[in-house]
């Protein structure tokens with residue numbers, strides 16, 4: 001497994017070893033012991049999966065404490081541009097973001113600790129996005145930031161993605177107090 005510690009401290013990318021043979025391929029998508037060794041901590045309690053066509057943007061989302069979630073993300077089919085924004089008030093990289101492409105061919109995964117907003121844009125049809133969460137879904141604790149906030153300056157590479165009504169009215173960073 002290849003491990004990459006990204007410039008936003010705490011974000012870890014894992015690219016697993018794929019075992020390929022005449023039947024197809026195999027990889028370990030989660031191994032509690034091995035993942036803990038490289039710094040991935042989470043008492044994982046919920047798995048989610050979404051299906052999206054190309055050009056769908058979901059995010060940028062988080063849950064407020066005490067329901068904050070760490071997430072372990074991957075793509076089972078298709079491809080996404082995955083974006084995380086550092087919302088840890090004491091962090092030297094507060095307000096900065098990281099963009100990482102996740103795809104079903106490499107099966108690369110991203111670990112996002114508590115304290116980040118998260119979103120993704122699908123780059124292919126039939127994109128299945130799968131993620132583990134370290135706390136349960138709690139609608140009353142949902143929060144987020146606007147995907148096209150000029151202060152964040154995220155280059156999504158698409159002018160008019162498909163975005164939910166809920167996500168189109170999320171606040172901008174300047175009007176927002178981070179709960180982290």
Ligand SMILES: Cc1cn([C@H]2C[C@H](O)[C@@H](COP(=O)(O)OP(=O)(O)O[C@H]3O[C@@H](C)C(=O)[C@@H](O)[C@H]3O)O2)c(=O)[nH]c1=O
Pocket residue numbers: 048050058059060061062118119120136137164
């Ligand atoms: C996130 C979530 C949603 N739902 C329901 C609520 C709603 O009716 C429907 C769709 O919810 P949403 O529109 O919030 O789904 P979506 O926009 O895909 O939300 C997800 O976006 C990505 C970027 C994340 O990081 C996730 O944590 C999550 O917030 O599913 C659950 O039942 N459990 C869950 O854990």
